[in-house]
Amino acid sequence: MKALLIKLSLVLFIVAAVTTARTQVLPFDHYTIRDGLTSNWVTTIFQDARGYLWVGTSEGVSRYDGIGFKNYGLADGLPVSHVWCIRESRRSPGTILIGTHGGGLSKLERGQITSISLGKRTEDNVVTSILEDRQGVIWCGTIGGVYQVRGDSVSFVPTGSDSGWAAIVTDLSDGQILIGIETALYKYSPKTKKMHRLNLGLDSTTFTCVVEDTAGTLWFGTQNGTIYKVKEDRVLASKKTECGALQGVIDDTAGQLWFVTDLGILKVSKENFYEGEVVHFTTENGLPDNDFENCFVDRERNLWFASRNHGLCKLADKNIYTFPFKELRPDKMNCTAGSDKRGHIFVASSQGLWEIWKRPGGSWQRYRHHSDRRNLQGPMVGVDIAVDGKLWIAFDGGGLGGYKITHNPQNPSTLTLTEALSAERDIPKGNPFGILIDENNQLWYSIWRAGLAQIDLNALNLSAYYTAEDGLQGGTVQAILQTSQGDMWVGTFKGGIHIFERTGDTYRLKRRWTPDDGLAGDRIRSMIQRRNGEIWIGTRFHGISIYKHGRFETISTKDGLLSNAIWSLAEDEQGRVWIGTSVGVQYTSFDNPRQFQTHRRLLGQHIGSLGFVTGEQVFRGVSSDELILYESEQMESPTAPPPVYITGLRVNGVDRELINRSEFTHDENFCVIKFNGLSFKDEKSLRYKYRLRGLDETWHGPTDQRVVVFASLKPGVYTFEVSAINVDGVESFKPATLTFTILKPIWKRWWFITSCVLLVAAILYVLHRVRVRRLLQIERIRSRIATDLHDDIGAGLTHIGLLSEVSLRKAGVIDLPGKDADSEKVSNPAVIELSRSMEKVGSIARELSASMSDVVWSINPKHDSIEALQHRLSAFAYEICKTKEIALKMDVSDGIAKMRLHPEVRRNLLLIAKEALHNMAKYSGSPSVEVKMGTNSRYITLTVEDRGQGFDVNGAKKGNGLTNMRARAEKLGGKYEIVSEVGKGTRVTAMVPYQR
Numbered sequence: 002m003k004a005l006l007i008k009l010s011l012v013l014f015i016v017a018a019v020t021t022a023r024t025q026v027l028p029f030d031h032y033t034i035r036d037g038l039t040s041n042w043v044t045t046i047f048q049d050a051r052g053y054l055w056v057g058t059s060e061g062v063s064r065y066d067g068i069g070f071k072n073y074g075l076a077d078g079l080p081v082s083h084v085w086c087i088r089e090s091r092r093s094p095g096t097i098l099i100g101t102h103g104g105g106l107s108k109l110e111r112g113q114i115t116s117i118s119l120g121k122r123t124e125d126n127v128v129t130s131i132l133e134d135r136q137g138v139i140w141c142g143t144i145g146g147v148y149q150v151r152g153d154s155v156s157f158v159p160t161g162s163d164s165g166w167a168a169i170v171t172d173l174s175d176g177q178i179l180i181g182i183e184t185a186l187y188k189y190s191p192k193t194k195k196m197h198r199l200n201l202g203l204d205s206t207t208f209t210c211v212v213e214d215t216a217g218t219l220w221f222g223t224q225n226g227t228i229y230k231v232k233e234d235r236v237l238a239s240k241k242t243e244c245g246a247l248q249g250v251i252d253d254t255a256g257q258l259w260f261v262t263d264l265g266i267l268k269v270s271k272e273n274f275y276e277g278e279v280v281h282f283t284t285e286n287g288l289p290d291n292d293f294e295n296c297f298v299d300r301e302r303n304l305w306f307a308s309r310n311h312g313l314c315k316l317a318d319k320n321i322y323t324f325p326f327k328e329l330r331p332d333k334m335n336c337t338a339g340s341d342k343r344g345h346i347f348v349a350s351s352q353g354l355w356e357i358w359k360r361p362g363g364s365w366q367r368y369r370h371h372s373d374r375r376n377l378q379g380p381m382v383g384v385d386i387a388v389d390g391k392l393w394i395a396f397d398g399g400g401l402g403g404y405k406i407t408h409n410p411q412n413p414s415t416l417t418l419t420e421a422l423s424a425e426r427d428i429p430k431g432n433p434f435g436i437l438i439d440e441n442n443q444l445w446y447s448i449w450r451a452g453l454a455q456i457d458l459n460a461l462n463l464s465a466y467y468t469a470e471d472g473l474q475g476g477t478v479q480a481i482l483q484t485s486q487g488d489m490w491v492g493t494f495k496g497g498i499h500i501f502e503r504t505g506d507t508y509r510l511k512r513r514w515t516p517d518d519g520l521a522g523d524r525i526r527s528m529i530q531r532r533n534g535e536i537w538i539g540t541r542f543h544g545i546s547i548y549k550h551g552r553f554e555t556i557s558t559k560d561g562l563l564s565n566a567i568w569s570l571a572e573d574e575q576g577r578v579w580i581g582t583s584v585g586v587q588y589t590s591f592d593n594p595r596q597f598q599t600h601r602r603l604l605g606q607h608i609g610s611l612g613f614v615t616g617e618q619v620f621r622g623v624s625s626d627e628l629i630l631y632e633s634e635q636m637e638s639p640t641a642p643p644p645v646y647i648t649g650l651r652v653n654g655v656d657r658e659l660i661n662r663s664e665f666t667h668d669e670n671f672c673v674i675k676f677n678g679l680s681f682k683d684e685k686s687l688r689y690k691y692r693l694r695g696l697d698e699t700w701h702g703p704t705d706q707r708v709v710v711f712a713s714l715k716p717g718v719y720t721f722e723v724s725a726i727n728v729d730g731v732e733s734f735k736p737a738t739l740t741f742t743i744l745k746p747i748w749k750r751w752w753f754i755t756s757c758v759l760l761v762a763a764i765l766y767v768l769h770r771v772r773v774r775r776l777l778q779i780e781r782i783r784s785r786i787a788t789d790l791h792d793d794i795g796a797g798l799t800h801i802g803l804l805s806e807v808s809l810r811k812a813g814v815i816d817l818p819g820k821d822a823d824s825e826k827v828s829n830p831a832v833i834e835l836s837r838s839m840e841k842v843g844s845i846a847r848e849l850s851a852s853m854s855d856v857v858w859s860i861n862p863k864h865d866s867i868e869a870l871q872h873r874l875s876a877f878a879y880e881i882c883k884t885k886e887i888a889l890k891m892d893v894s895d896g897i898a899k900m901r902l903h904p905e906v907r908r909n910l911l912l913i914a915k916e917a918l919h920n921m922a923k924y925s926g927s928p929s930v931e932v933k934m935g936t937n938s939r940y941i942t943l944t945v946e947d948r949g950q951g952f953d954v955n956g957a958k959k960g961n962g963l964t965n966m967r968a969r970a971e972k973l974g975g976k977y978e979i980v981s982e983v984g985k986g987t988r989v990t991a992m993v994p995y996q997r
Contacts, residue, residue: 025630026322027286038058038070039063040060042060045295049089056070068677078114079114081101085127086129095110125145128142136191144166160180165185166183168181168208173219175217184203199234206223210250214252222247226242228269230274238274245262245264258270265281266293278360278364289312292308302640303682304317321630326628327350328350328380329351331623331625340621342616346628354370380397388440389442391458392404392406404419427462435479442458452468452469455467480527488511489503492528494524496513519546521553526568527570539567541567545580556595560595564582568607571611577591580597581611584605584606587599611623619632642727644733645725646676647723649673650739651675659739661738677707678726690704690723695718695719718741718742866900867936884922887930906994909972913943916966930946945989948986952983963979969991975992976990976992
């Protein structure tokens with residue numbers, strides 16, 4: 002009996018030790034009323050086609066956009082506040098279908114809610130599941146059975162279990178509709194319009210939830226907690242859980258099924274379904290509550306859980322686990338934690354030694370060992386695994402313990418103390434700072450402010466003890482590295498790096514690196530050698546030094562490091578370097594080892610120790626109060642591109658509708674554009690880049706701002722484009738765009754300018770017509786005046802001249818034709834005086850007649866060309882030159898004959914030329930004369946040149962002729978020049994504008 006009690010006590014002790022062990026904590030995010038939810042009792046979760054998350058609660062519906070919740074309740078048209086399910090219409094995307102508790106089916110479309118009653122009984126209007134099939138028929142599962150809604154028509158769907166609770170109404174990959182009513186399962190074919198019951202041999206089982214995976218396998222959850230695997234209408238396997246009714250199920254697409262119950266959340270491996278562990282998550286694992294109603298997986302593979310008491314719960318990072326601890330010392334030379342060949346992690350803490358391991362296909366477990374210490378004193382400060390697999394532990398009081406590890410498949414290992422090395426007796430005295438075991442099974446034992454001991458674990462003796470006398474400078478050894486060449490690199494508190502080369506069983510100092518040699522700093526905290534041969538050295542204040550080919554390269558915060566305090570370094574199997582800093586963990590990218598990435602769950606803590614679980618792509622990091630496990634291989638799957646939408650537009654302070662290609666006036670040029678991307682994987686880290694085409698083709702950002710302001714935009718066509726970038730760096734597949742036009746002012750618009758041009762053209766045309774009409778009138782007047790002058794005044798003057806001559810002849814003052822020359826002449830003085838006056842009158846009349854001929858010629862519009870001037874001038878010049886027997890040469894430029902001249906220009910040029918020719922004939926005595934006429938762009942030039950005796954221009958008497966010629970040229974706005982020298986002839990030049 003006593004032996005039985007001892008055995009029972011031992012069993013109880015073991016059970017107690019296992020059941021009280023705390024397991025992993027997952028990084029759940031929580032959303033409650035404080036965040037904007039309508040209620041903390043969440044019943045359903047759904048994501049629509051645009052990416053918005055819809056949450057049904059006991060107080061209505063909430064839509065989440067990553068920033069906040071927009072709520073709909075009784076005031077917005079819901080018939081009752083309690084909602085059980087939400088779906089989106091296939092036929093009318095954007096229309097949300099809502100199943101209520103007693104209010105039937107509601108539709109939310111364009112902000113308006115309408116409802117339809119499904120039956121007369123209350124249970125007929127408690128809608129717990131909704132499906133719209135490919136034909137647009139809405140199927141509603143209620144407590145009273147299944148109903149179909151076609152438009153405004155409602156019909157009951159008869160089955161073998163008409164009055165039961167239809168917990169399942171969903172479509173399958175083969176197009177059939179699966180219906181679960183109480184203990185019965187049915188499949189309905191839309192093609193044949195027939196329904197048949199599935200015979201699974203589970204008549205007493207109430208089915209509560211189901212999910213179909215990509216292989217077409219159905220996974221059922223039931224009221225009694227049993228999970229069934231069904232394919233081709235046949236049960237392949239089942240597993241019983243002990244957590245009561247399974248309320249909902251999701252497939253996370255990573256090989257795991259997640260079930261929600263009122264006792265927590267269950268995770269089941271599909272691959273190891275039969276033998277694998279059912280992982281049970283409760284409040285101990287980070288959940289806010291154990292009572293859950295439903296679950297959902299979104300497009301980014303975030304898992305959402307609907308809590309009955311604490312709102313919405315999200316698990317975005319299923320591969321990060323934390324284990325809380327107390328009083329860890331992660332800065333102890335990266336030896337706070339170590340892992341053996343089987344993937345078990347051992348953590349040294351002030352509370353003792355902890356072992357963390359992962360069960361096959363299951364969860365991470367944690368166990369604290371109560372191992373034999375013999376005379377080893379003080380807390381554990383460091384662990385490492387020897388070449389032979391033995392676990393060595395350093396104790397703060399001084400000394401080392403070697404433990405044999407005996408593994409158990411599902412339970413913690415058994416540790417047996419086999420060696421104990423005491424301070425002073427076996428190893429140097431002092432408080433150990435850290436340990437490291439190299440490939441030669443040599444344990445390097447750093448002693449606080451003392452030196453470095455080399456312990457041969459094969460012989461279990463002290464091989465050497467290195468101090469300042471051996472060249473070790475700078476205080477406590479903080480980092481140790483065995484290079485691929487076999488040298489030992491030793492970094493101290495503030496003495497740089499000491500390189501020891503092997504000489505037999507011990508080492509001697511070969512050289513020392515300091516900042517004078519290119520090292521970033523002399524306070525060394527960590528070192529690793531990468532597979533490519535580079536040696537990375539972490540310093541306390543100056544970032545990382547990279548040693549390669551005899552040279553150092555420095556990387557600091559300027560190059561993207563989170564901090565310049567580098568406490569630990571490690572390299573994974575993919576060649577990425579992981580960096581533990583004072584503010585979190587970074588790792589290098591695959592493509593560029595000088596670019597750094599991070600994960601938000603690895604930020605915000607001092608990570609002094611890091612490494613990898615042997616044989617697994619699992620990162621382990623140690624802070625002062627927790628161990629972090631990061632299954633990095635699962636993180637590499639790409640996430641869905643985040644959709645992005647333009648959500649608002651304000652112009653000059655006024656909200657405007659989001660209508661593409663809107664037009665605004667020229668003074669409506671102050672625009673505020675709001676936008677939002679939809680990513681629920683660390684939604685606060687969403688960033689944006691944008692540009693406004695028409696203003697600048699350059700993309701701006703990334704930025705976390707969701708509003709951009711454009712001020713004083715000039716008239717033109719603009720297209721705003723914005724793209725979202727999620728926390729994984731994945732960018733939106735297509736940017737959101739908004740095109741708008743800022744119109745020009747009325748006076749700058751094409752139609753206004755065209756109208757003005759047409760108006761001006763019309764005015765100019767009218768003015769032209771008026772001018773032409775006036776010119777025609779003037780031309781007619783000139784023709785009439787010329788005719789009148791010629792016919793009346795000219796004829797009258799000629800007549801006066803003739804009469805005066807006849808009178809003189811009759812008076813005998815002049816000879817009459819045929820009269821004898823010896824005839825008697827008049828000698829009366831009075832008659833003689835009268836005769837002289839009459840002769841003068843005749844002379845004046847003839848001169849006036851000749852002058853009148855020039856006036857008539859200049860007025861007549863028929864002579865408004867240079868050709869007419871040429872003919873007139875040629876006739877005059879020929880006549881005067883012929884009388885004096887002077888040779889005449891006329892030279893007129895080609896192409897100017899048809900040019901029209903103003904009458905005043907033509908007349909004055911003629912008079913200038915006549916005066917010049919007259920003076921030439923009278924005074925020059927020249928044998929020849931040359932008359933030239935030519936034009937340029939503005940002027941007509943007339944030149945009269947002789948080869949006569951010439952005269953002194955300065956000394957000549959200024960008569961009326963010379964003065965008149967100059968006056969006529971200047972009156973026309975032209976120039977007049979006379980050039981002459983005695984004996985060298987004379988040249989007269991007049992240059993006048995040919996248009997007035």
